[in-house]
Amino acid sequence: MLHFSRWKTILIWLTVLAGILYAAPNLVPASTLASLPNWLPKQQLTLGLDLQGGSHILLQIDRQDLANERLESARDEVRTSLRDAQIGYTGLAGTAKSIQVRIRDQGQIEAAKSALERLTQPISTGMFMSGSVTEMEMAEPEPGLLRFTLTEAGIDYRIAAALTQSIEVVSRRVNELGTTEPIIQRQGSDRIMVQVPGLQDPQRLKDILGQTAKLTFQMVDQSIPVEEAISGRPPAGSTVLYSTDEPRVPHLIENRIIVSGENLVDAQATFDQRTNEPVVSFRFDSRGATRFGQATQANVGRLFAIILDNEVISAPQIREPILGGTGQISGSFTVESANDLAVLLRAGALPADLTIVEERTVGPSLGSDSIEAGQFAAIIAGILVVGFMLFAYGRLGLIANIALLANVALIIAILSVLGATLTLPGIAGIVLTMGMAVDSNVIIFERVREENRQGRSIVQSMDSGFRQALATVVDANVTTLIAAVILFFLGSGPIKGFAVTLAIGIVTTVFTAFTLTRWLVAFWLRRQRPKTMPSGVMRLVPDDTRVPFMAFRKYAFTLSVLLSIASAVLFFTVGMNYGIDFRGGSSIEVQAKGQQADIGTIRERLTGLELGEVQVQEFGSTRDVLIRIGTQGGGDVAEQSAVEKVRSALETDYEFRRIEVVGPTVSSELAFNGTMGVLASLLAMLVYIWIRFEWQFGLGAIISTFHDVILMVGFYVVAGIEFNLTSIAAILTIVGYSINDTVVVYDRVRENLRRYKRMSIAELLDLSMNQTLARTVLTGVTTLFALAALSIWGGEVIQSFTMAMIFGILAGTYSSIFVAGPLLILFKLRPGALSQEEATVAKEPLGTSVSGGPVRPPAPG
Numbered sequence: 001m002l003h004f005s006r007w008k009t010i011l012i013w014l015t016v017l018a019g020i021l022y023a024a025p026n027l028v029p030a031s032t033l034a035s036l037p038n039w040l041p042k043q044q045l046t047l048g049l050d051l052q053g054g055s056h057i058l059l060q061i062d063r064q065d066l067a068n069e070r071l072e073s074a075r076d077e078v079r080t081s082l083r084d085a086q087i088g089y090t091g092l093a094g095t096a097k098s099i100q101v102r103i104r105d106q107g108q109i110e111a112a113k114s115a116l117e118r119l120t121q122p123i124s125t126g127m128f129m130s131g132s133v134t135e136m137e138m139a140e141p142e143p144g145l146l147r148f149t150l151t152e153a154g155i156d157y158r159i160a161a162a163l164t165q166s167i168e169v170v171s172r173r174v175n176e177l178g179t180t181e182p183i184i185q186r187q188g189s190d191r192i193m194v195q196v197p198g199l200q201d202p203q204r205l206k207d208i209l210g211q212t213a214k215l216t217f218q219m220v221d222q223s224i225p226v227e228e229a230i231s232g233r234p235p236a237g238s239t240v241l242y243s244t245d246e247p248r249v250p251h252l253i254e255n256r257i258i259v260s261g262e263n264l265v266d267a268q269a270t271f272d273q274r275t276n277e278p279v280v281s282f283r284f285d286s287r288g289a290t291r292f293g294q295a296t297q298a299n300v301g302r303l304f305a306i307i308l309d310n311e312v313i314s315a316p317q318i319r320e321p322i323l324g325g326t327g328q329i330s331g332s333f334t335v336e337s338a339n340d341l342a343v344l345l346r347a348g349a350l351p352a353d354l355t356i357v358e359e360r361t362v363g364p365s366l367g368s369d370s371i372e373a374g375q376f377a378a379i380i381a382g383i384l385v386v387g388f389m390l391f392a393y394g395r396l397g398l399i400a401n402i403a404l405l406a407n408v409a410l411i412i413a414i415l416s417v418l419g420a421t422l423t424l425p426g427i428a429g430i431v432l433t434m435g436m437a438v439d440s441n442v443i444i445f446e447r448v449r450e451e452n453r454q455g456r457s458i459v460q461s462m463d464s465g466f467r468q469a470l471a472t473v474v475d476a477n478v479t480t481l482i483a484a485v486i487l488f489f490l491g492s493g494p495i496k497g498f499a500v501t502l503a504i505g506i507v508t509t510v511f512t513a514f515t516l517t518r519w520l521v522a523f524w525l526r527r528q529r530p531k532t533m534p535s536g537v538m539r540l541v542p543d544d545t546r547v548p549f550m551a552f553r554k555y556a557f558t559l560s561v562l563l564s565i566a567s568a569v570l571f572f573t574v575g576m577n578y579g580i581d582f583r584g585g586s587s588i589e590v591q592a593k594g595q596q597a598d599i600g601t602i603r604e605r606l607t608g609l610e611l612g613e614v615q616v617q618e619f620g621s622t623r624d625v626l627i628r629i630g631t632q633g634g635g636d637v638a639e640q641s642a643v644e645k646v647r648s649a650l651e652t653d654y655e656f657r658r659i660e661v662v663g664p665t666v667s668s669e670l671a672f673n674g675t676m677g678v679l680a681s682l683l684a685m686l687v688y689i690w691i692r693f694e695w696q697f698g699l700g701a702i703i704s705t706f707h708d709v710i711l712m713v714g715f716y717v718v719a720g721i722e723f724n725l726t727s728i729a730a731i732l733t734i735v736g737y738s739i740n741d742t743v744v745v746y747d748r749v750r751e752n753l754r755r756y757k758r759m760s761i762a763e764l765l766d767l768s769m770n771q772t773l774a775r776t777v778l779t780g781v782t783t784l785f786a787l788a789a790l791s792i793w794g795g796e797v798i799q800s801f802t803m804a805m806i807f808g809i810l811a812g813t814y815s816s817i818f819v820a821g822p823l824l825i826l827f828k829l830r831p832g833a834l835s836q837e838e839a840t841v842a843k844e845p846l847g848t849s850v851s852g853g854p855v856r857p858p859a860p861g
Contacts, residue, residue, distance in 0.1 A: 004519055012515050016406045022413035043416050046181075047197070048423035048497060049362050051371050054197040055205050058358035058666065060636070061166065061190045066158045066352050067097060067150055074119060074136065074148060075099050085115040098149040109144055119148055123157075133157045159190050162351040167192055170354075172347035173208050192354070202361040202659070203647070204340070206640070212309050212353055213344035215261030217292065220303035220315055221252040241305070243312040245332060251312050253305050258295040263288025267345035269338040272330060278338035280329040282345065289325025297321035308341070357636045359643075359661040373795035374427040381431045381789035382408075385782050389438055392778060393445055395534040399520045400441040403512040407437050410508040411501065425498035425726060425798065431786045433505030439779040440477070440513035443744065444469045446775045452533045453543060459525055461533070466518055472747040473513060475692055476740040481506045482688060483681045483736035487729060490677035495729050502733065540781070541774040549769050549817055550762040553825070556818035560707055567714025574717050579724030580660055582674070584631040584667035586643050589658035590650060592623045597654070599625065605649045611642050625654070636663035674728040678709065681732055685739050693746060700823035701742045704815040708738045711811045712804060721800045730801050734808030737783070741776065741816040748772050749824065761829055765821045780813045 004012075022041045025033055033042045049056055071094050078101055082089050088104040089112070103112045122132040135154030139147045163186060170192060171184045183195040196205055221229075221238040229240055229252045237255050242248040266283045284292055296304070296318045305315045306329050314331045329341070362370075386404070389397035411430060415422060448465030456464065481503055488499035524530075580587050591597075602625060603616050613630030627646065632638035639661050647656060662670070682702055690698035712731055716723050748768040756764055784806060791802040 004522060009519065012519055015511075016409070016516060019406065019410035019413040022416055023409040026412060026416065041416075043419070045412065045416050045422045046419060047371070048421045048426065049195065049197055049360065050423055051374070052198050053362050054195065054199045055202040055362075056358075056360040057194045057206065057209060057356055058187065059166075059170070059192045059194065059209065059354040060357045061159055061162055061352050062355060063155060063159060063190060064096070066162060067155050069352070070135070070150060070154070070158055071097075071099055074150075077119060078116060078148070081115045081118075082112060085111060087112050087115065098147055100145060100147040103144045103146065106144055109146075112146065113138070116146065116148075156189070163190060163192065165351045166354060169348050169350050170194060170209060173343055174205070176343040176347060177205065177208070191357070202363075204336075206356065206359070208340055208343060209354065210356065210640075211344060212350045213261070213347070214309055214349040215264070215345060216307045217258045217260070217295075218256065218305050218307060219254045219258065219295070219299060220305050221254045222303065224252070226250045226252045241307065241310055241312050243315075249312075251305055251315055253307065253312070258304070259284065259288045259292045261345060261349050263291070264345055267342045269335065269342045270328075272328065277330065278333040278335050279331075280333070280338050280342050280345070282327055282329065284325040286325070289323075292325065292327075293321060293323040297323070308344075355636045355663075356640050356661070357663040358666045359640070359659060361656075361659040363655065363657040370795055373793060377790045377792075377794040378427060378431050378434075380793055381434055381786040384785040384789060385434050385438060388782055388785060389441075390536070391538075392536040392540065393534070394536045395524070396441075396445050396448075396521075397536060399517060399524065400438060400445070402520060403441065403517040404434065404437055406516055407505070407508050407512045408434065410512070411504050414504050414508070415501065420500055421497055422501075423497035425495060425729060425801070426501045427794075429498045429501030429505065431790055431794075433502065433509065434786050437505065437509040437512075438782045439740070439775075440469075440473045440509055441517055442775050442778045442782075443473055443476075444513065444517070446772075446778075449533060449543070450771065458530055458533060462521055462525065466514070466521075470514065472744055473510065475689075475747060476743045477506050477510050479685050479688060479739040479743055480736035482684045483732045483739075486677055486681045486684065487732045490673045490680070495725050498726075498729050502736075539774075541777050545770045545773055546766075547770055547773070548766055550766050550822065550825070553818065553822035557822060560815070560819055563714065564707060564710045567710045567717070570717040571713055576713070576716055576723045577720050579722040579727075580628070580662045580667065581724040582667055582671040584639070584662050584664045586627075586629040586639060586646075586662075587658075587660040588627040588629070588643065588646060588656065589619060590625050590627065590654040591657050592625070592654055594623075594653070596622045597625045602627070602650065602654075606646065609642075609645045609649060611645065624657075631664060631667075639663050670725060674725065677728060678731060678735065681735055682706065682709075685735070689739075689743065689746075693750060694829075696824055696827040696829045697746045697750070700820050700827065701739055701746065703823055704742055704820035705735055705738045705812075707815050707819050708734060708808060708811045712808050715804065715807045715811075719803070721804060726798070726801045727804060730804040730808065733805065734812055737809060738812030738815060741779070741812055742820045744775060745769060745772050745816050745820060749821075753829075761825055765824065769817055769821060776813060776816065780809060783809055 022043070025042050025044050028036075030044065033044075036042065075092060075094055078089075078092060078099065082101070087108045089101050090104060091100070091102040093100060101112075103109050116138070119136050120134060120138050122134050124132050133153045133156075134151060135157065136148045136150055139149065141147060167184060167186060171182075174182045174184060174194065174196060177196075177199075181197065183193070185193055187193040194205075194209065196202075199205055221235060223235055226240065227250075229235070229238070230250060234240055234252060238252055239255055240250050241253050242250050263284050264282055265285045268281050270279055270281045271277065272279045300318050300320060303315050303317050306313045313329055316330070333341070386401045389400050389404075391397070393400065408430065411433065414420075415426075420426075444465055447469045448461050451464045451468070452458065452461040484499045484503035484506065488496050488503065597618070599616055599618065603614075606614050606616065606627070611629050612632065613628075615626075615628040617626050618624065619626035629642050629646070632642050643659060643661055650656075682705060685705070686698050686702045689701050709731060712734060715721075716727065721727075745768060748771055749765060752759075752764050752768050752771075756767070759767070787802050787806050787809065791799055791806065794802060
C-alpha cells in the first residue's frame with residue numbers, strides 16, 4: 001500500500017498541480033487575469049444570486065388561458081365556416097374545454113360536418129412535439145348538435161409552442177437590459193426559469209417580464225360619446241378601453257385592428273423634437289407600412305389609438321397620411337419607461353400571459369455582505385480544523401492538513417471548470433467538507449495507531465492501517481454521496497449548489513486520503529525513518545478505553561423512545577414554523593436607510609394594506625427587519641400584488657435587500673419533493689448497506705438514522721427555527737453523516753464478528769465502539785468546529801441551517817453508539833448471521849487478525 005511507482009507519483013502531483021492552477025484564478029482580480037498569458041486557466045467560480053445579488057424568477061403559462069384562447073378562435077372558425085357555407089345554426093356556445101353548435105336544418109348536418117372538418121384534422125407539431133396531434137375531437141351527442149372538445153394532446157401542443165416562443169421573447173427582453181450572463185431556460189412542461197445575476201433593479205425586470213406587450217393600432221369610434229357607451233351599451237364592433245394616465249381616461253375603440261406589433265421591425269426610445277419629451281419611435285415592415293398608410297389616408301381628421309395590452313397609450317389625431325412606415329408613440333413617458341417600452345416592442349409580444357409563481361431576489365448590498373461573511377467563516381473554520389489536526393496528531397496532522405488544502409483546491413478547481421454556481425449553501429458545503437474530510441484521515445490514523453499498539457513496526461502499522469481502513473472509508477463516503485445525489489435531483493436553486501459541492505468534496509476526499517496522504521506518509525517514512533509513532537499535544541480519547549456502552553442501552557433506548565414520541569407529539573400539536581417554501585407567501589428583508597429600523601411604524605404602515613397575516617421582526621442588526629406575509633387568497637398574481645403594496649409603503653425609508661415569493665403551486669411541489677428526498681435517501685442507503693453488510697446492519701442503520709430525523713424535527717419545533725428548503729438540505733446532510741458514523745462502527749463490528757466468534761454480542765459491541773471511539777470523537781469535534789464557525793460568523797442567512805446541523809451532528813453521534821449498536825442485540829445478531837464467505841473467514845482461530853498479526857482482546861467491559 002505504501003509503494004508508489006514513478007508514473008503514479010507523477011499522476012498524483014499533476015492532479016494536485018492542476019487543481020491549484022485551476023483554483024488560483026479565484027484569488028486574482030478579474031482585471032489582473034486579462035493580462036496573464038492565454039495558456040493559463042482564467043475561469044473563475046460563478047457566484048450565485050445570494051452572493052452577488054440578482055433575481056430568480058419562475059414564470060408559468062396558464063394552461064386554462066391557452067385553452068380558452070384556442071376555444072375562442074375555434075368558435076370564430078365555426079361561425080365563419082358555417083356562414084361561408086350558408087348553413088343555418090343556433091346555440092353557438094362554449095364550456096371549459098369544448099364548444100357546441102346546433103344545426104337548424106337536419107338536411108345540412110353532413111354539409112356542416114364537412115365544413116367544420118378542418119377543426120379535427122391532425123396537424124404537424126414540427127419542432128414542438130414528435131409526429132402530429134389532433135387538437136379537437138368532434139362528437140354528436142344528439143342529432144344536429146355538434147360538439148368540439150379540445151384534447152389534452154392539443155393543449156400540450158399549444159403549451160409547448162407557446163413555451164418555446166415565450167423563451168425566445170423573454171431572452172430578447174432580458175438581453176436588451178444589458179445584463180451579464182443571464183440564464184433563461186425551460187423548466188418542466190409549462191415554466192420558464194429566469195436568473196439574472198448582479199441586477200441592480202429587480203423590479204424593472206419583473207415589470208418587463210410581466211407584460212404580454214401586445215401592441216395594436218385601432219381607430220377610435222367617434223359615433224357616440226364615450227360616456228354614453230359606458231352608461232349604456234357600446235355600438236356593435238366597439239369596446240371601451242382605458243388609458244394608462246392617472247386618472248384613467250376612457251376611449252371607445254373599434255375592435256378592428258389596423259396593424260399590430262407583429263409588423264414592427266424596430267422601436268427606439270428618442271425625444272420629440274418639438275417638446276423634448278421622451279417618445280418611442282417605431283418603424284413598420286413593408287406590409288405594415290402599406291396597411292398603416294392606407295388607413296391614415298382614408299381617415300384624415302379622425303382619432304386613432306395606440307394600444308398596449310388593452311390599455312390606450314395615446315390617441316392622437318390623424319392630421320395627414322403617414323406613408324413612410326414610421327411614427328412616434330407619445331405619452332406620459334419617463335426616459336426609463338420609454339426605453340422599457342422600446343425593449344418590449346423590439347422583443348415582440350408573448351404568445352400567452354406569464355404568471356410569476358416564484359421569485360427570489362437579493363439586493364447587491366446583501367450579496368456583498370454574504371460574500372464577506374462566508375469568506376470570513378471559511379477562513380476561521382479552516383484555521384480551527386487545521387489547528388485541531390496538528391493538536392491531535394502532530395506530524396501526521398501536518399500531512400492531513402496538506403491533503404486537506406489540496407482537497408479544497410480540487411473542489412474549487414472542479415467547480416470552476418464545470419462552470420458551477422457557488423451559492424451561500426455551497427460555501428457551507430465546502431466548510432462542512434473541510435470538517436468531514438479529516439474523517440478519512442482520522443479513520444486511517446486511528447487504525448494505524450491501533451496496529452502499532454499491537455506490536456507492529458511503524459511501516460507495518462502504516463501499511464496495514466491504510467489497507468484496513470479502505471473499505472470503511474469507501475462505505476462511509478458512499479452513503480453520504482447517496483444523500484448528496486438525491487439532494488441534487490430533488491432539490492432546487494441553492495440546494496443543488498450545496499449538493500454539488502458536497503458530492504465533489506466526497507470524491508476529492510477519498511482521492512486525497514488514499515493517494516496524496518498515503519504518498520506523503522510513504523515519503524516521510526523513507527526520508528525520516530522514524531522509530532516511534534508521532535503523537536499530538538494530547539489525546540482527547542485515551543488508548544484502550546473500556547466504556548461499558550451496552551450497560552446503558554436500556555436507559556438510552558428509553559430516552560430515545562421518549563424523545564421520539566415527544567418530537568412526534570410536538571410536530572402534530574404545536575407544528576413547525578414553516579417557511580414560505582412550504583406554505584407559500586412572501587418573505588421580505590429590508591434595511592433602514594437611517595440608523596435604526598422602527599418596527600412599530602412598519603407594522604402600522606402594513607396593517608392598512610389588508611394583506612392578512614403579516615409578521616414583522618428584527619433580523620440581525622437593529623437596522624434589519626424581516627417581514628413575512630401569509631399566502632394571499634387570489635393565487636400567484638395576488639402574491640406579487642402584496643409585495644408591490646409593501647414596496648410602495650416602505651421604499652422611501654427602507655432598502656429592499658431580499659425578496660422571496662412562493663406561490664401556492666410551487667410551495668406544494670417543494671413540500672412534496674422535500675419529503676420524497678428524505679424518504680428516497682433513506683431507502684437508497686438501506687439497499688446499499690444491506691448489500692454491503694447484512695439485513696440486521698441495514699435495518700439498524702436506517703432505524704437509527706430515522707431516529708435522528710425525528711429528533712431534528714423536534715428540534716425545529718422547540719427552537720422555532722423556520723423550516724424551509726435549506727432545512728431539508730440540513731436533514732439530508734445529517735442523514736448522510738449519521739449513516740457515515742454508523743457504518744464506521746458497523747464495519748468494526750463486522751470485523752470483530754470474524755475475530756471473536758465466542759464473545760457475546762454485547763461485549764463485542766462494547767469492544768467495537770471503544771475501538772472506534774477516538775475516531776467518533778475526533779471527527780465530531782472537527783465537524784463541529786467548522787459548523788460553529790459558520791454559525792457565529794457566516795451571517796444570518798445560514799445561521800439556522802448551521803444550528804440545525806450542529807444539533808444533528810450531536811444526535812447522529814449519540815445514535816451511532818446508543819441506538820445503532822443495541823439494535824443489533826435486539827435483532828439477535830450472531831456470527832452465524834454472516835454470509836457464507838464471511839463465515840468461512842470467521843472460522844480462523846481466536847486471536848488471529850485478518851492481516852495475520854496477533855490480537856489481544858480486552859477484558860469484557
